[in-house]
Amino acid sequence: xxxxxxxxxxxxxxxxxxxxxxxxxxxxxxxxxxxxxxxxxxxxxxxxxxxxxxxxxxxxxxxxxxxxxxxxxxxxxxxxxxxxxxxxxxxxxxxxxxxxxxxxxxxxxxxxxxxxxxxxxxxxxx
Amino acid sequence: xxxxxxxxxxxxxxxxxxxxxxxxxxxxxxxxxxxxxxxxxxxxxxxxxxxxxxxxxxxxxxxxxxxxxxxxxxxxxxxxxxxxxxxxxxxxxxxxxxxxxxxxxxxxxxxxxxxxxxxxxxxxxxxxxxxxxxxxxxxxxxxxxxxxxxxxxxxxxxxxxxxxxxxxxxxxxxxxxxxxxxx
Numbered sequence: 638x639x640x641x642x643x644x645x646x647x648x649x650x651x652x653x654x655x656x657x658x659x660x661x662x663x664x665x666x667x668x669x670x671x672x673x674x675x676x677x678x679x680x681x682x683x684x685x686x687x688x689x690x691x692x693x694x695x696x697x698x699x700x701x702x703x704x705x706x707x708x709x710x711x712x713x714x715x716x717x718x719x720x721x722x723x724x725x726x727x728x729x730x731x732x733x734x735x736x737x738x739x740x741x742x743x744x745x746x747x748x749x750x751x752x753x754x755x756x757x758x759x760x761x762x763x
Numbered sequence: 764x765x766x767x768x769x770x771x772x773x774x775x776x777x778x779x780x781x782x783x784x785x786x787x788x789x790x791x792x793x794x795x796x797x798x799x800x801x802x803x804x805x806x807x808x809x810x811x812x813x814x815x816x817x818x819x820x821x822x823x824x825x826x827x828x829x830x831x832x833x834x835x836x837x838x839x840x841x842x843x844x845x846x847x848x849x850x851x852x853x854x855x856x857x858x859x860x861x862x863x864x865x866x867x868x869x870x871x872x873x874x875x876x877x878x879x880x881x882x883x884x885x886x887x888x889x890x891x892x893x894x895x896x897x898x899x900x901x902x903x904x905x906x907x908x909x910x911x912x913x914x915x916x917x918x919x920x921x922x923x924x925x926x927x928x929x930x931x932x933x934x935x936x937x938x939x940x941x942x943x944x945x946x
Contacts (some may be wrong), residue, residue: 639795645793647797647798648794656928668822670790670826670829670830672792675864702815702818702819702822704822704823704826704912705823705826705912705915706826708898708911708915709898709911712898712899735811737810737811737812738811738812739812740815740816740919742818743891747891747894747895747898750895751899752896
C-alpha cells in the first residue's frame with residue numbers, strides 16, 4: 638500500500654501514513670478554512686489500511702494548533718482508527734502537547750473520552 | 764438611530780491597537796493577518812500560553828467572518844467590499860481584546876443571539892460537554908465547523924462573548940463581537 642507523505646504548510650500539517658511499519662503521523666498546524674478536502678484522502682487511506690493493518694498501529698499526533706473545522710476531521714480519522722482497533726489490530730494514539738498548553742492537553746482528553754482506543758498523553762518539555 | 768459604521772470603527776481603533784482591518788475577508792487576507800499577528804506576538808514578551816490562546820481565538824474569529832458573512836446587495840459595494848468584515852486586535856493592560864464585525868440579515872439574528880446567549884449561560888464543564896456533543900453528534904456543515912467555533916472561543920478564553928446587533932436598515936444589521944483573552 639502506497640504511503641501518504643505530505644509536507645507541512647503554514648496551515649496544514651505534515652502527514653506520514655506508512656502501512657509497512659504501521660506508523661501514522663500528523664504533526665504541525667491544521668488551520669485550513671476547508672479541512673474536509675485536506676482530510677478526505679487520509680480517511681480513505683485508513684479505510685483501505687484496515688483490511689491489512691499491522692498487528693500494532695502507532696499513531697503520533699503532535700499539533701501546535703488546530704481549528705474547529707479540523708477537529709471534526711481529526712475525529713473522523715480517529716473513528717477509522719477505532720474500527721481498526723475493534724477489529725483486533727491494536728492501535729495506540731500518542732497525543733503530544735507542549736508543557737504549558739493545557740488547551741491542547743484538554744483537546745486530547747476530549748478525544749480520549751469519545752474514542753475507544755488507548756491514548757497516551759505525552760508532554761513535550763522544552 | 765441607524766448604525767454609523769465609521770463611528771463604530773473609529774471607536775474600535777482607540778487605544779493600544781495591534782492590528783486593524785476592514786474590508787474583504789479572503790483566504791489571502793487570513794494568511795496575511797495570521798502571519799503578521801503571530802510575528803507581533805513572537806516579538807512581545809508575552810507568555811506562550813497567552814500567545815497561543817490569542818492565536819487560536821484569532822483563527823476561529825477569522826474563520827467565522829470568512830464563512831458566515833451575509834452577502835450585501837450591489838448597491839452597498841461602493842462603501843463595503845464583498846465579504847466585508849472588521850477585525851481589530853487591542854491590548855488593554857494585560858488583556859487582549861479581539862473584535863470582529865460583519866453584516867448579517869435581520870432574519871439571522873434570532874438564531875445567532877440564542878446560540879451566543881446559550882454559550883454564555885454555560886459553565887466551564889458544560890461548555891466542555893457542549894463542545895464534545897457538537898463534535899461527536901452534529902454533522903459537519905459544508906462550511907466546516909458546524910457551530911464549534913464560538914463554543915471553542917468561549918472555552919479557551921473562559922470569558923463571556925460580548926456582542927451587539929446594530930440596526931443598519933430594515934434588512935441588515937451589523938454584528939459586532941468582542942472577545943477578551945486574559946491572563
